[in-house]
Amino acid sequence: MKVILLKDVKNYGKKDEIVDVSDGYATNYLIPKKLAIKASQDSVNYLKGKIDKRNVETESQRQETLYLKSQIEKITLNFKLAVKDGKAFGSVSQAQIEEKMLKEYNIKIDKRKFLKHENLNQIGLFYIKTKLDFNIEATINVKIESKE
Missing domain, CATH: 3.40.5.10 (Ribosomal protein L9, N-terminal domain)
Known part of the structure; x- marks a missing residue:
């Protein structure tokens, strides 16, 4: 049957x-x-x-997820860290990146979706990969500058 x-x-x-x-x-x-x-x-x-x-x-x-990916990849998040004698004090965490994305761009990305991310504690431009739905990966640009 x-x-x-x-x-x-x-x-x-x-x-x-x-x-x-x-x-x-x-x-x-x-x-x-x-x-x-x-x-x-x-x-x-x-x-x-x-x-x-x-x-x-x-x-x-x-x-919709592909559109979100295109929006995320246009964004560059700017953070400032205190620098003394070439050493950065403090770091930028996944939670801070998530919070800034939500506050400034109204895009919610769960911090557990970040792939192999460690706290950023150097000056420069970093590319953070995130995994969205449907196994689509997006890259967030994070720029860290000196507070001076």
């Missing part, structure tokens, strides 16, 4: 898949426990519409 899974079922498939199972397993276990419904023409059409709608929403979210 062909059924549409409403939830993930171990050894059979994932949610919204059409699978072929024995009649007894479908009628005695999957359907009564609301893990599956019988695959009729109407339910298959409904499933296809649902999957198409989900794909459109996912693509829309992906495009």
